[in-house]
Amino acid sequence: MDEFNDNEIAKLLRLKRYEQPPPGYFENFLHEFHRRQRDELLREPLWRICLDRGHDFMLRLNLPALTSYPVAVTAVLVCAAVISLKLYQTPAPASLAAQDRSVSNGQPLQVFATPTNNADAEWTLASPAATRFFSAPSLRNPTESAFTHTRATPPRYVLDSVPVSYETTFKF
Amino acid sequence: MTEAGLKDVNPSIALPAARRLTDLLSSAPEVHVKSKREPMDKPRTDEDQELVARTQAGDAAAFDRLVVKYTPRLYGLIYNMTSNHEDTNDLLQDVFSKAYKAIRGFRGKSSFYTWIHSIAVNMTLNFLKKRGRRYQLSLDDVDASIQNDKEFLEATATSSPVREADLSELQKRLNEAMMKLSDEHRAVVTMFHIQGMPHAEISKILRVSEGTVRSRLFYANRHLQSYLDEFRKNPVS
Amino acid sequence: MRRLSNFKRVPRFGLLRVGLASTSVIVIAFSGATPSRAGSAEEQSASSISRQVKDVFARAAKAVVKIHAIDPHGELCGTGFFADPTGTLYTAYSVGGEAENFTVEFNGKKIPARQVVTDIRSGLAMLKIDTATPALPVGKSDELEVATPVVTIGFPLDLDETPNFGMIAGFDHKYLGRYFSTTHLRVNATTQRGEAGAPLLNLKGEVVGIIVSSLENGSSCYAVPIEAAEKIRSDFVRFGEVRHGWIGANVTEAPAPVEGSRAEITEISATPPATGSGLRSGDILLQVGKVKVREPEDVLDASFFLTAGDVVPITVARGGEKITFDVQADVHPAVKNVPMLPDGTQLPAAATLKFNRAIPLGLQPGSQRTP
Numbered sequence: 001m002d003e004f005n006d007n008e009i010a011k012l013l014r015l016k017r018y019e020q021p022p023p024g025y026f027e028n029f030l031h032e033f034h035r036r037q038r039d040e041l042l043r044e045p046l047w048r049i050c051l052d053r054g055h056d057f058m059l060r061l062n063l064p065a066l067t068s069y070p071v072a073v074t075a076v077l078v079c080a081a082v083i084s085l086k087l088y089q090t091p092a093p094a095s096l097a098a099q100d101r102s103v104s105n106g107q108p109l110q111v112f113a114t115p116t117n118n119a120d121a122e123w124t125l126a127s128p129a130a131t132r133f134f135s136a137p138s139l140r141n142p143t144e145s146a147f148t149h150t151r152a153t154p155p156r157y158v159l160d161s162v163p164v165s166y167e168t169t170f171k172f
Numbered sequence: 173m174t175e176a177g178l179k180d181v182n183p184s185i186a187l188p189a190a191r192r193l194t195d196l197l198s199s200a201p202e203v204h205v206k207s208k209r210e211p212m213d214k215p216r217t218d219e220d221q222e223l224v225a226r227t228q229a230g231d232a233a234a235f236d237r238l239v240v241k242y243t244p245r246l247y248g249l250i251y252n253m254t255s256n257h258e259d260t261n262d263l264l265q266d267v268f269s270k271a272y273k274a275i276r277g278f279r280g281k282s283s284f285y286t287w288i289h290s291i292a293v294n295m296t297l298n299f300l301k302k303r304g305r306r307y308q309l310s311l312d313d314v315d316a317s318i319q320n321d322k323e324f325l326e327a328t329a330t331s332s333p334v335r336e337a338d339l340s341e342l343q344k345r346l347n348e349a350m351m352k353l354s355d356e357h358r359a360v361v362t363m364f365h366i367q368g369m370p371h372a373e374i375s376k377i378l379r380v381s382e383g384t385v386r387s388r389l390f391y392a393n394r395h396l397q398s399y400l401d402e403f404r405k406n407p408v409s
Numbered sequence: 410m411r412r413l414s415n416f417k418r419v420p421r422f423g424l425l426r427v428g429l430a431s432t433s434v435i436v437i438a439f440s441g442a443t444p445s446r447a448g449s450a451e452e453q454s455a456s457s458i459s460r461q462v463k464d465v466f467a468r469a470a471k472a473v474v475k476i477h478a479i480d481p482h483g484e485l486c487g488t489g490f491f492a493d494p495t496g497t498l499y500t501a502y503s504v505g506g507e508a509e510n511f512t513v514e515f516n517g518k519k520i521p522a523r524q525v526v527t528d529i530r531s532g533l534a535m536l537k538i539d540t541a542t543p544a545l546p547v548g549k550s551d552e553l554e555v556a557t558p559v560v561t562i563g564f565p566l567d568l569d570e571t572p573n574f575g576m577i578a579g580f581d582h583k584y585l586g587r588y589f590s591t592t593h594l595r596v597n598a599t600t601q602r603g604e605a606g607a608p609l610l611n612l613k614g615e616v617v618g619i620i621v622s623s624l625e626n627g628s629s630c631y632a633v634p635i636e637a638a639e640k641i642r643s644d645f646v647r648f649g650e651v652r653h654g655w656i657g658a659n660v661t662e663a664p665a666p667v668e669g670s671r672a673e674i675t676e677i678s679a680t681p682p683a684t685g686s687g688l689r690s691g692d693i694l695l696q697v698g699k700v701k702v703r704e705p706e707d708v709l710d711a712s713f714f715l716t717a718g719d720v721v722p723i724t725v726a727r728g729g730e731k732i733t734f735d736v737q738a739d740v741h742p743a744v745k746n747v748p749m750l751p752d753g754t755q756l757p758a759a760a761t762l763k764f765n766r767a768i769p770l771g772l773q774p775g776s777q778r779t780p
Binding site: 008009010011012013014015016017018019020021022026029030032033036037040 | 236239240243244247248251252257260261264265268269272311312313314315317318321323324326327328339342343346347350361365366393396397400
């Protein structure tokens with residue numbers, strides 16, 4: 001009657017409840033989690049960005065049937081196709097510069113403050129198509145000061161004449 | 173060479189390797205205190221609901237609270253399925269990383285508890301499938317509070333070869349026996365016997381019927397029995 | 410060899426002489442010609458340089474972008490460049506440090522960017538856009554020497570992407586009487602307003618520095634070595650913030666060099682990590698981590714690359730022998746929320762220290778920094 005029965009096995013297995021990681025492990029776990037998140041933030045690969053964006057878009061549509069991953073994957077493939085087409089079509093610096101020139105010869109870039117109707121008014125047949133984008137309303141809401149400043153003055157082009165900080169002692 | 177400013181390291185409270193079970197029996201206190209290692213009570217789900225809602229609204233600190241809350245039990249789940257501390261650590265990080273990314277789509281059909289346990293079990297099963305039969309034991313130390321575990325001490329008292337063995341030898345044999353089970357069997361044994369989950373909860377996590385859970389447990393126990401019988405036949409001298 | 414010991418005696422080149430000097434230096438460096446064939450060899454090396462510069466520009470330009478932002482003074486523009494393929498950008502602190510509403514012109518589009526981490530001490534900032542991008546390979550500023558040819562690519566004023574060619578003019582510890590936070594590269598290349606944050610590239614096309622300021626006459630500029638940016642990025646990944654380290658030892662010039670160094674430790678602070686580190690007043694400092702120390706000024710670099718919490722090996726000469734101590738750096742007092750006096754008392758929270766902020770010369774406080 002030395003047979004182990006279910007009860008015996010269950011009791012012996014209780015030993016495994018007492019196997020614990022080294023002291024401080026759980027306290028440190030959250031820090032390690034944050035560190036990995038920051039590392040991922042700086043190293044997100046393109047496919048992951050596409051997948052997340054596609055999935056978010058589907059979720060916002062609030063259509064349960066579309067939140068499944070096969071749909072998201074399809075969306076990703078479509079995005080990837082669009083993006084790879086765009087990447088292959090990246091204009092050479094010279095031609096991009098040529099398009100920029102026609103914008104900068106006119107008024108300074110008024111992205112933050114220009115309402116839509118003004119943008120339409122500035123665009124003429126002489127301007128290459130790509131410049132119209134630069135005159136389009138900004139992607140972010142302009143602040144009050146930006147509205148008054150950019151209408152009146154061009155932007156401040158930054159290159160300081162002194163470094164931002166300095167040291168006073170040879171102490172380390 | 174000096175090192176300045178190091179933080180104090182908490183002294184380990186793990187038992188020394190060659191501690192004999194007979195010593196445990198003789199030193200066990202007369203009054204049996206309720207072991208601190210009872211299976212964890214199921215956490216409050218209303219608190220989880222609030223934390224999930226706040227996370228979905230953009231409060232990253234709310235997710236941190238969920239991490240802190242679930243890390244110990246998920247660690248136990250994954251560790252007992254893998255018997256390897258380093259793999260457990262990596263998997264646990266991956267589980268929370270995946271959960272954080274997927275939480276926007278969490279609709280609350282199941283509880284967060286069930287949801288995150290599902291993620292953990294599935295990721296671990298996938299990992300084990302890739303790892304294959306070659307595994308490396310990397311065991312955590314056994315906490316000293318096992319000395320207060322009445323049921324464990326009873327079990328060791330009834331069987332002579334086990335009584336004479338080292339605690340660490342028994343630990344190793346138990347882990348090897350667990351690793352001989354199939355991954356799915358090991359998962360139910362872990363959840364039921366080690367984590368103390370009821371059949372109903374296990375069936376929700378694994379998305380199988382309760383009948384399937386019971387039958388897997390039955391066969392798993394049979395296998396464990398035969399593996400541990402070998403231990404009985406080849407006791408440690 | 411990174412620094413010439415007699416570097417201070419190298420004459421300053423005026424603007425007009427830069428072109429001649431650089432051409433002759435380049436010809437001497439690259440031509441192996443005999444005097445009778447000097448003419449064609451010069452032509453060859455000049456065209457080879459031109460080809461290399463064009464090649465660097467062609468490859469690197471697409472990773473350099475114009476940055477727009479808004480700060481309390483209004484809209485500003487600067488330059489930045491991608492450090493990795495996932496849209497991480499480096500720029501100068503004066504562009505990305507204290508502004509918001511960032512947008513980046515890339516591939517013909519204006520893309521919103523977010524601020525990831527800034528560090529006023531080094532004069533740098535890191536931004537990020539969520540797009541796949543080209544990236545500049547990272548080089549080593551240690552490989553640069555005085556007269557090494559370099560290329561910058563930036564967005565001056567409202568003009569297009571503009572390359573500039575020049576050479577390393579020096580490795581400076583200070584400017585106009587004030588010490589830099591770390592050795593800065595002085596570059597003989599004219600840079601314009603709007604080019605803060607531009608990458609400094611070697612002829613292999615690797616980024617070795619980031620343009621942060623111009624000298625008063627505008628003929629030269631200063632660049633922070635790329636290693637400083639990499640330290641900031643590494644601290645951010647590890648801790649979520651830049652962790653400036655601190656030991657607590659004062660250094661002054663020793664009367665005579667010992668083991669090649671004139672940096673003598675004069676005072677060890679009464680608090681850890683200095684106390685208990687093993688360092689003593691009178692020790693001659695030879696090395697701190699990777700930084701070799703020969704002059705007291707080298708301590709600036711030693712201090713800059715310390716990371717709070719890390720253990721750093723410090724080598725000193727004492728009584729004729731070299732000793733190395735492993736010391737764990739503490740948090741720099743300029744960063745601590747409540748600094749402590751040497752006797753252990755805490756200063757009130759209001760008296761928080763910050764890294765010394767340079768005030769523009771000759772301008773009223775509160776007005777724009779760029780002239």
